[in-house]
Amino acid sequence: MKAITGNRLSDGAVVYLADDDLWTTQRAKAARFDDDDIAPVLEAAQLRVREITDAYIINVSADGAPAGRTVIRETIRGAGPTVRGDLGLQAECCA
Amino acid sequence: MYRYDEFDATLVGERVSQFRGQVERRLSGALSEDQFKPLRLMNGLYLQLHAYMLRVAVPYGTLSSRQMHKLAHIARKYDKGYGHFTTRQNIQYNWPALVDVPDILDDLAEVEMHAIQTSGNCIRNVTSDQYAGAGADEVEDPRIWCEVIRQWSTFHPEFTYLPRKFKIAVTASQNDRAAIRLHDIGLRIHKTDAGEVGFEVIVGGGLGRTPYIGHTIREFLPKKHLLSYLEAVLRVYNLEGRRDNLYKARIKILVNAGGAQKFTDMVEAEWAAIRKSEIDLPAEEVERIRAYFAPPDFEVLPAESAALEQKRKGDTAFARWLRVNTVAHKSPGYAIANISLKPVGGIPGDISDVQMEAVADLAAHYSQDEIRATHEQNLVLPHVRKDDLYAVWQALAAQGLATPNIRLVSDIIACPGLDYCALANTRSIPIAQRISERFADLEQQEDIGELKIKISGCINACGHHHVGHIGILGVDKKGEEFYQITLGGSGAEDASLGEIVGRGLSSGDAVGAVEKLVDYYRENRQDNERFIDTYRRLGADPFKEALYAAA
Ligand code: HEM
Ligand code: SF4
Numbered sequence: 309m310k311a312i313t314g315n316r317l318s319d320g321a322v323v324y325l326a327d328d329d330l331w332t333t334q335r336a337k338a339a340r341f342d343d344d345d346i347a348p349v350l351e352a353a354q355l356r357v358r359e360i361t362d363a364y365i366i367n368v369s370a371d372g373a374p375a376g377r378t379v380i381r382e383t384i385r386g387a388g389p390t391v392r393g394d395l396g397l398q399a400e401c402c403a
Numbered sequence: 404m405y406r407y408d409e410f411d412a413t414l415v416g417e418r419v420s421q422f423r424g425q426v427e428r429r430l431s432g433a434l435s436e437d438q439f440k441p442l443r444l445m446n447g448l449y450l451q452l453h454a455y456m457l458r459v460a461v462p463y464g465t466l467s468s469r470q471m472h473k474l475a476h477i478a479r480k481y482d483k484g485y486g487h488f489t490t491r492q493n494i495q496y497n498w499p500a501l502v503d504v505p506d507i508l509d510d511l512a513e514v515e516m517h518a519i520q521t522s523g524n525c526i527r528n529v530t531s532d533q534y535a536g537a538g539a540d541e542v543e544d545p546r547i548w549c550e551v552i553r554q555w556s557t558f559h560p561e562f563t564y565l566p567r568k569f570k571i572a573v574t575a576s577q578n579d580r581a582a583i584r585l586h587d588i589g590l591r592i593h594k595t596d597a598g599e600v601g602f603e604v605i606v607g608g609g610l611g612r613t614p615y616i617g618h619t620i621r622e623f624l625p626k627k628h629l630l631s632y633l634e635a636v637l638r639v640y641n642l643e644g645r646r647d648n649l650y651k652a653r654i655k656i657l658v659n660a661g662g663a664q665k666f667t668d669m670v671e672a673e674w675a676a677i678r679k680s681e682i683d684l685p686a687e688e689v690e691r692i693r694a695y696f697a698p699p700d701f702e703v704l705p706a707e708s709a710a711l712e713q714k715r716k717g718d719t720a721f722a723r724w725l726r727v728n729t730v731a732h733k734s735p736g737y738a739i740a741n742i743s744l745k746p747v748g749g750i751p752g753d754i755s756d757v758q759m760e761a762v763a764d765l766a767a768h769y770s771q772d773e774i775r776a777t778h779e780q781n782l783v784l785p786h787v788r789k790d791d792l793y794a795v796w797q798a799l800a801a802q803g804l805a806t807p808n809i810r811l812v813s814d815i816i817a818c819p820g821l822d823y824c825a826l827a828n829t830r831s832i833p834i835a836q837r838i839s840e841r842f843a844d845l846e847q848q849e850d851i852g853e854l855k856i857k858i859s860g861c862i863n864a865c866g867h868h869h870v871g872h873i874g875i876l877g878v879d880k881k882g883e884e885f886y887q888i889t890l891g892g893s894g895a896e897d898a899s900l901g902e903i904v905g906r907g908l909s910s911g912d913a914v915g916a917v918e919k920l921v922d923y924y925r926e927n928r929q930d931n932e933r934f935i936d937t938y939r940r941l942g943a944d945p946f947k948e949a950l951y952a953a954a
Contacts, residue, residue, distance in 0.1 A: 317430065319500035320454035358432040362450060377882040380829075381821060385452045389822035391750055391832045395483055395498075396453055 309370060310346040311338040312353050313385070314363035322385050322397075323360060325353055331360060333397060335386040336372050414557075415517045422446045423505035430502070443501075445525075446508065447518025451823050454498045459511060459518050460528040462553070463535065463546040464492040464783075466774040468763040473514045475759035481507050486759070488744060488752040490816055490867055491570075492530045492776045497823055519557070525565065526556040526637075532574045532581045533777040536698055537739050537785035539731040542592050542600060545575040547693050548629065551684060554692070555630050562637055566644035567652035569637075570609075577896060582778055584608045584617045584898035585870060587654045588636060590629075601625045606636060606666065607658030608898075610864035615655040616898050618663035620670060626689075631682040635674035639666070699771035699786060704736025708789035720807075723845060724796050727807040738789050740770075742782040742799060743806040743814065747843045748836050751817045752780035761802045769795050779816055781809065811848040812856060812921065813839035816867055820860030820877060821884075827860035829877025829884035830910075834858055837914040842921075851921055854934045855893070870894035872935045873917060874901045886913035890920070890946055891938050904947045916950055923949035 312325040313335075323331035324338035332338065341349055346365055353363045367376035374382035388396015422442070429439040443449075447458040459474070466474075474494060478486050481503045482496045489495055499507060511517055519528075529549040536544040552571060556562060562569075572581040575592035583589025589605035602624040608617025624632050640654045658666045715722045730739040742762060745751050754762075762782060766774045769791045770784035777783060787795055799805040808814045815838060818824065820831030835858055842848055857871030868874035874889035885907030892901030908916055921934070923946060928937045938946060 315450055315454075318502050320450060320498075322453055357435060358430065361436045377879075379882055380884065381452070381827075384821055384830075388453060389832075390830065391822050391836065 309340045309368050310343055310365050311335075311340055311368045311372070312346070312350055312363060313338070313366050313382075314353065314360035317357075317359060317361050325349070335374075335397075338368065338372055340368055340370070340372060411557075412512070412515065415512050415515075415519070418446070418517070418519060419505060419508040419512055422508060426501060426505055443504075445519070446504070448499075448501075448504055451497065451819075451825050452821075453823065455501055455504070456823070457496045457499045457504060457507060457518060458489070458493050459496070459516060461492050461494060461516075461776045462528060463531040463549045464533045464776040464778075465535075465546065466766075466776065467514075468767040468772050468774065470514045470516055471759050471763035471766065471774055473510060473516070475756040475763065477507055477510055478756040478759065485753055485755045487750075487819065488754065488776050488780050488782070490778045490780060490818075490865065491528070492533075492778060493528070494776070495819075497819075526552075526559070526562055526569045526571065529553055529556075530570070530572045530581055530586075530778060532576060533775040533783050534580065534730065534739055534785065535575070535775075536696060537732055537737075538576055538578075539733045540578055541575040541733070542594050543575050544693075544696050544698075545573040545581075545590075545592055546696050547689070548590065548592065548602075548626075549573050550692050550695065551629065551689060552633065555633070555682075555684075561641065565637075565641060567654075569640075569654070571633075579894075579896040579898070580777070582867070582870070582894040582898075585610055585614075585867075585894055586617065588633065589617050592626075593623075595623060599623075599625070602629060604632065604636075606670075607655040607663070609653055609655040610867060610869050611653070612862040612864070613653075613656065614864065614869040614900050615659055616900060617655075618658060618666075620663060620667040627683055627686070628678060630684060631678045631680065632670075632674055634682050635670050635677060638673050638677075639669045643669070698734075699773070701734040701737060701786070702788070704734075704788065704790075706735040708736065708792075711789045711792055714793040718793075720800075721793060721796055723849070724805055724807040725792065727811065727849065728805075728809045729792065732786065734786075736789055738787050738792060740784040740787045740792065740795055740799075741777075741809045742784065742804050743808050744781050744804075745808055745814050745835075745839065746803050746806045747813065748840045749803075750832050751815050751835050754782075758802050758804060761798065762804070765795055765798055779814065781814070807845060808848060810853045810855070812842045812851050812854040812917075813848060815839060815856045815858060816871070817858040818860050818866035820858075820866075824860060824865075826863060827877070828862075828879040829860050829886070831858040831860040831866055831875075831877060834875060834877075834886065834910060834913055837910075838917055841914055841918060851925065852931075852933050854921070856917065857892075857894075867894055868892075869900050870898065871901060872933075872938070873920060875913060878907050880907065884910055886910060888913070888916055888920075888950070890943060891935065893935055897935075902943055904943060905951055919949050920946055 326332040387398040572586040574581040585608040591603040604621040605617035728741040771786040775783035815835040817831040817835035821827035857867040858875040859866035859868040860877040870892040889901030
């Protein structure tokens, strides 16, 4: 499955498009799309230039975890640097 | 000490307010990201994986304690309490919000700092020897010439849109601490047998995906001709350099495509046409700039310090730090003290706000208010009285800044890699951490001697892996991190490019591989050979065998 991610314009934070069509920093809350449906979603997301920048598609598994070739990259993006467990979402949340 | 003149302060101020307007227009949607990106890059602002990244220039690696205090303030107020010193005498902040960046730039401007020329296809901030003005081995202070170049190149109309970024480094010592052979232009100030001082001009070095060692296109250029000669080099590049292909646009490609001789001939022809023009700085102007770098008032001191000798005898940890981290100063009774930003298991180049303040205070008390950043991601207190070294060491140790490992196996260069960088294939920092943990034993490190390990997380080579005695390059294989080892590189006066020694290794194996290579070296070294010397004497094969035999 697919999801949409980008960086929040104001501070660069990693965000995902959620089911309510807002941006969330929690990857677990990212809306999941079938592979065939994602193209128009990305196009619409890329128009939201005042909210985010650098939007693109990522592969996710059915439960929302990053999948495919960029799994390490997307895991680190979502959680924070592996060398600084005190920073990024990994530090804030209990997950 | 170095400062901007008033003209520059106005320029920097204008740039900040211009950028403030651009950020506002980006936030309001008046500017698209495509329009904004080149503007933010011109102000040192990148987008990384987790956030924006701001790259701030430390001109010629020289900082006052006031500037360091300001860097600490920025780390605390706008970032997450730390900064990262890079291989280009810059500091990077990893978490600034876009909306705060104009304020950060204003804060920096208060202490004559900025992020100009840290990105984009311009002449980048000129880098130099971290021991400039202090080292016992230098001919003269190279920063004067860095500043001459900066004043000439900043916003030079002809050179703002070069085919590609352009990096210049200047040193004035036999011992190359500025990697001059790996820059677009490297300049080495030297003295002829007749006592005349001038530049060796080296062109076309570089790392990245196609690494080259620079070629000497002129053994000796009298100092007064520096700018006209550089202008000739830049003009040839601007005219002939390729703009059609990003990967072929650096001057190194031009120099090596036609051969160094052809390039030299073109430069000499161009120079003959322009050398009588008014590009070269009048001598008074050079003297005016020289005054910025007037040496501090060194006290007249005996060469040796009795207090120091007593402490050295009484404290083996201090004695080790003295041996490894301090260097001869040109003024009797003084020493250069290196501050390692590579604690065992630490992140190379990272420094907390609290540590920055401690270093700033030490510089104010003990080092003529000066701090230097090195291209190996460490800091330096350049002018410490030998009498004060013990107090300095104790204060550094209290902050975790006294690791005695300069030039040793754990003094590793590592790029941010996939922990931060949007271009990365793999992580770099964890490899450095594991290696430094593996070689934590200080006695063993000293026994191994000089060994430069350099790690990059992708082929852009920000971590200088091509010129590591042992280089490590991260490669992605179907979503898994692999590491390719290169051997025999050097970024110093004996510059050479490393050779790839075989298939990529997993992260765990890469750390073990370093250990095997080091073991082989220790068993086979002769006399005082460094790792690189043994490698050069024996060649790659036995090292390859040692590496892959049992693996
Ligand atoms: C994390 C953000 C960074 C990005 C996006 C980045 C990007 C790049 C790119 C694209 C190149 C290749 C340019 C070329 O070959 O023409 C490069 C080269 C280089 N970068 Fe970085 N870099 C980053 C961080 C760093 C850091 C932290 C350092 C220092 C530790 C650094 C130092 C260098 C050096 C020394 C080179 C090679 C010099 C040369 O071009 O010959 N960079 N960088
Ligand atoms: S070498 Fe690659 S991974 Fe490392 S900082 Fe440079 S661009 Fe990023």
